[in-house]
Amino acid sequence: MTISKNTFTGEYSYSLDAKGRINIPAKFRQSLSKNNDNTFVVTRGLDTCIWVYPIIIWQKIETELKNLSALSAINRSFIRNAVRYAAITPYDKQGRILLTPSLIRYAELEKEAIIIGMVNKIEIWNPKTLYETDKQNLKLDPSTFEDLAEKIIL
């Protein structure tokens, strides 16, 4: 049973099929609140992975973007990059969403994919890329983690 709605935790291994579809873990789907209408938004992550949002969360981002003035070149560029790679995908009867070829290329996805719950969003990784990124992150300055620790109680 899930605790709070639109919250995702845990790591799963799933396969991307020939049509670019990938299953969203049943537990994640059950965590979705009704007003999401079985729909996610997929977009580029800041790492080499795909981010998956419940559409309700994404709509908040959209609203904020709508409020940015298009008179500023920086704003326009920011909006363009934030929205350009986003695609709205309701999941089918089997619980799968459709990824765009562009996103599959970006995340270097092949058949096997790791799906990670990241609290308010979901990440989809190529296992190799995830492993490499993890290794890189170990080399980061540990004090960064300490800064974060002051903000978030784990």
Add this chain to the structure above:
Amino acid sequence: MTISKNTFTGEYSYSLDAKGRINIPAKFRQSLSKNNDNTFVVTRGLDTCIWVYPIIIWQKIETELKNLSALSAINRSFIRNAVRYAAITPYDKQGRILLTPSLIRYAELEKEAIIIGMVNKIEIWNPKTLYETDKQNLKLDPSTFEDLAEKIIL
């Protein structure tokens, strides 16, 4: 349906035909609210691209423009630019709108065109020009980008 109306996301590649027609992605058309009457307004963008608005949204913008102080030179030139080149185009049975030769020239459009959903409007680009503009934008103040990202992206 959850998808919010008159809201556009994603990047698509379409072709401008010999008659100056270009397809509006089916997903964008489906997002239009009924009172748009299958009609868009096309005009010059502030970048080297064409802006496409649902007519309902455009009407709001027009009233806002009227309320802007007519004293400021920037406002005057902006209004002149935005309104002067605006054209109303309903889309045909195949979902295509007609672009004016003037706009095609302004956006340096050739056969291949990139269509980008920018939340409340749509942009039409020549791929090369888009690529160049992207490169230019990287030189803009990165800290502003980060500020925006931190505020808006969850």
Add this chain to the structure above:
DNA sequence: GAAAATTACCCACAGCTACCCACAATTCTA
């Protein structure tokens, strides 16, 4: 007013997508 040019509207069609069903493997239940 007639010819030419332009525009608006219609049809055709290949390729693709959304939707459906099938089935094996796993989990749940009584």
Add this chain to the structure above:
DNA sequence: TAGAATTGTGGGTAGCTGTGGGTAATTTTC
């Protein structure tokens, strides 16, 4: 533990989408 239900994966197909081109209607030009 056996049966039932759910979950993850694969594949088929009807209908839609994007693109090109044709023709009648309208406008422009001489």
